[in-house]
Amino acid sequence: MKNVFIDGETGTTGLQVRERLLNHPHINIISIDPSKKRDESEKRRLMKDADVTVLCLPDEAAKESVVLAKEEGSRILDASSVHRVADGWSYGLPELDVTQREKIAKAQFVSNPGCYPTGVILLLKPLIEEGLLPANGDYAINAISGYSGGGNALIDRYEKEPNAPTYGVYGLNFAHKHLPELEKWSGLSKKPIFIPSVGNFRQGMLTFVPVELTDGMTASQLHAKLSETYSQETFISVNDYNVIDDAAAPFLTPHNIDNSNRVELSVFGSTDGKSCLLAAKFDNLGKGASGAAVQNLNIMLGFDETLAVEL
Numbered sequence: 001m002k003n004v005f006i007d008g009e010t011g012t013t014g015l016q017v018r019e020r021l022l023n024h025p026h027i028n029i030i031s032i033d034p035s036k037k038r039d040e041s042e043k044r045r046l047m048k049d050a051d052v053t054v055l056c057l058p059d060e061a062a063k064e065s066v067v068l069a070k071e072e073g074s075r076i077l078d079a080s081s082v083h084r085v086a087d088g089w090s091y092g093l094p095e096l097d098v099t100q101r102e103k104i105a106k107a108q109f110v111s112n113p114g115c116y117p118t119g120v121i122l123l124l125k126p127l128i129e130e131g132l133l134p135a136n137g138d139y140a141i142n143a144i145s146g147y148s149g150g151g152n153a154l155i156d157r158y159e160k161e162p163n164a165p166t167y168g169v170y171g172l173n174f175a176h177k178h179l180p181e182l183e184k185w186s187g188l189s190k191k192p193i194f195i196p197s198v199g200n201f202r203q204g205m206l207t208f209v210p211v212e213l214t215d216g217m218t219a220s221q222l223h224a225k226l227s228e229t230y231s232q233e234t235f236i237s238v239n240d241y242n243v244i245d246d247a248a249a250p251f252l253t254p255h256n257i258d259n260s261n262r263v264e265l266s267v268f269g270s271t272d273g274k275s276c277l278l279a280a281k282f283d284n285l286g287k288g289a290s291g292a293a294v295q296n297l298n299i300m301l302g303f304d305e306t307l308a309v310e311l
Contacts (some may be wrong), residue, residue, distance in 0.1 A: 001026055001027065001028045002026060002027050002028065002051040002052070002301045003027075003028050003029075003030050003049055003050045003051050004021060004027050004028070004029055004030070004050055004051065004052050004053075004054060004297065005029075005030050005031075005032070005046040005047060005049070005050035005052075005053045005054070006018055006021075006029065006031070006053075006054045006056055007032070007043065007046075007047075007053055007054065007055050007056065007057060007065050008055060008056035008057040008061070009029075009031060009032075009056065010034075011056050011057070011151065011152065012148055012151050012152060012155065012285070012289075013056040013079050013285070013289045013290050013293070014054075014056030016285050016289065016290035016291075016311070017054055017056060017079075017290045017293050017294060019290075019311060020290060020291070020294045020308045020309065020310070020311060021294065021297075021308060023308045024294070024307055024308035025307065025308075026301070026303055026307070027297070027301070027308075030046055030049060030050060032046055040068065043065065043068055044068055044071075044072055047068060047069050047072045047074040048072050048074065050074060050075075051075065051301060052074075052075045052076070052077055052297060052300055052301065053065075053069050053074050053075070053076050053077070054076075054077045054078075054079065054293060054297065055069075055076060055077070055078040055079060055080060056079045056293075057079075057080055058080065059080045059081055059082045059177075061080075062078055062079075062080035062082055062083075063082055066078065066083070066109075075107075075108050075109070075110075075300065076108070076109050076110065077092065077110045077111075077112060077293060077296055077297060077300065078109070078110070078111050078112060079112040079289065079293055081114055081177050081178065081181070083109065083111040084111045084113065084114065084117075084180075084181040084185075085180045085181055085184050085185075086111070088109060089107070089109045089110065089111045090103045090104050090106075090107035090109065090110045090111070091103075091110075091111055091113065091185055092104055092110045092111055092112045092113055092292065092293075092296040093113045093118065093121060093122075093185065093292075094295060094296070094299060094305065095122065095230065095233050095235070095236055096121070096125065096185065097125075101299055101305075104296055104299045104300060105299050105300060105302070107300070110296055110300060112289070112292055112293050112296060113181070113185075113292060114177075114178045114181055114182075114288075115145060115149055115205060115284045115288030115289055116143050116145070116176075116178050116182065116194070116196055116205070116207060116288075117178050117181045117182040117185065117186075118263070118280075118282065118287060118288055118292070119143070119205065119206075119207030119263065119280030119281075119282060119288075120141055120143075120182050120186060120207050120209060120280070121182065121185045121186045122230075122236060122263060122265060122280055123207070123209055123226070123265060123278040123279075123280055124139075124186040124187065124188070124209060124278070125185065125186050125187050126225055126226060126229040127222055127225055127226070127278075128186065128187040128188070129187055130225055132217060132221060132222055132225055133211065133217075133222070135187055135188055135189040135190070136188075136189045136190045137188075137190070137211075138190070138192075139188070139190075139192035139193070139209060139211075140192065140193040140195070140210065141182070141192050141193065141194045141195070141207065141208065141209050142195050142196075142197070142207075142208045142210075143194075143195070143196050143197065143205065143206060143207040143208065144167075144196075144197045144198065144199050144205065144206050144254060145196065145197070145198055145199070145204075145205045145254075145284045145288075146198075146199065146201045146202050146203040146204045146205065146254065146284055146285075147164075147198050147199070147200065147201070147202060148202050148203055148284065148285055149198065149205070149284045149285075149288070150198060154198070155202075158200060158202075164200060165198075165200065166199070166200045167197060167198070167199050167200065168197060168198050169195060169196070169197045170196060170197065170198065171194065171195065171196045172195075174193065174194070176194055176196060178194070178196075179191060179192075179194055182194065199254070201254070201255065202258075203258045203259070203283050203284060203285050203286075204253075204254030204255050204257060204258065204281075204282075204283060204284065205254050205280075205281070205282055205283065205284040205288055206252065206253075206254045206279060206280070206281050207279070207280045208277060208278070208279050209277070209278040209279075210275070210276070210277055210278075211275070211276040211277070211278060212274065212275060212276075213269075213273060213274055213275065213276055218269065218273060219241070219242075219267055219268070219269025219270075219273075219276040220241055220267075220269065222267055222276060222278065223238070223241045223267035223269075226238050226265055226267065230265070234305075234306055235261050235262050235263060235287060235295070235309075236262075236263050236265065237262065237263070237264055237265070238264075238265045238266075238267075239264055239265065239266045241267055241269070242267070242268055242269060243266075244266070252266065252279060252281070253281075254281060257281060257282060257283050257286070258283055258285075258286075259283060259285070259286060259291075259310060259311035260282075260283055260286050260287070260291070260310050261283075261286050261287045261291030261292065261294075261295060261309040261310050262282060262283075262286070262287065263280055263281070263282040263287050264280070264281045264282070265278070265279070265280050265281075266278075266279040266280075266281070267279075286309075286310065291309045291310060294307075294308055294309045295309050
């Protein structure tokens with residue numbers, strides 16, 4: 001058995017990580033007394049006892065806990081956004097490339113990916129790397145998440161207050177905190193426009209990348225590359241070209257994927273061959289947060305990465 005301390009286990013991500021790990025055959029959860037959750041010496045003790053400490057904290061609190069964990073020599077999996085492009089940290093997206101699992105397995109410090117970037121990176125990175133799409137292209141990325149992505153405050157607004165908005169766009173200062181991560185790990189050399197939004201549903205996410213096809217490139221070629229790239233991946237699937245794999249067809253929806261660690265990628269091309277839409281569908285609390293965290297924990301601790309990743 002391996003010991004895991006979840007620092008911040010009462011937050012949205014922390015609760016879901018804990019719920020998954022309760023079903024894990026090889027992991028024992030060690031918890032802090034709620035009355036001592038801000039007690040530095042108690043945190044140090046638990047970090048010392050843990051094989052991995054998972055940080056499910058707001059960004060500033062995560063920075064403080066990282067200082068303690070480093071002083072105690074603890075291994076860290078950080079679900080906050082503060083270390084996703086930081087030196088000395090491994091990026092926790094195992095499907096990023098063929099070397100990433102080994103990097104995660106050996107790392108002392110692993111940063112869990114952001115929800116929105118997960119879908120975009122999986123779509124863009126292999127296509128840019130292969131030279132099928134330009135790294136310096138003008139990309140406008142759109143996404144919608146279930147309201148659980150906003151944490152407990154937004155959940156309360158939607159579930160306890162009347163007249164919650166059906167749909168809302170945010171990040172309109174064009175400086176969303178996921179942008180540096182999205183740009184770096186997708187292989188982009190130019191900052192994209194990124195427009196996130198929230199819908200009146202608890203879980204689920206869609207990320208969209210519209211692409212203008214030039215120089216003889218076809219949407220079916222992009223689809224073929226994605227299919228090849230992820231053909232051996234357990235959690236990533238590529239739907240048939242120009243097919244909506246959803247019970248709600250003809251609509252592509254963010255639904256019917258709750259509590260899973262799966263990502264469904266789709267490619268749609270126009271009949272005139274000029275336009276294409278790349279899309280990723282997944283659970284913002286699954287592969288977008290807690291499912292990914294447990295997958296990374298499994299890799300860090302040498303377990304089968306599929307153990308307990310889904311509810």
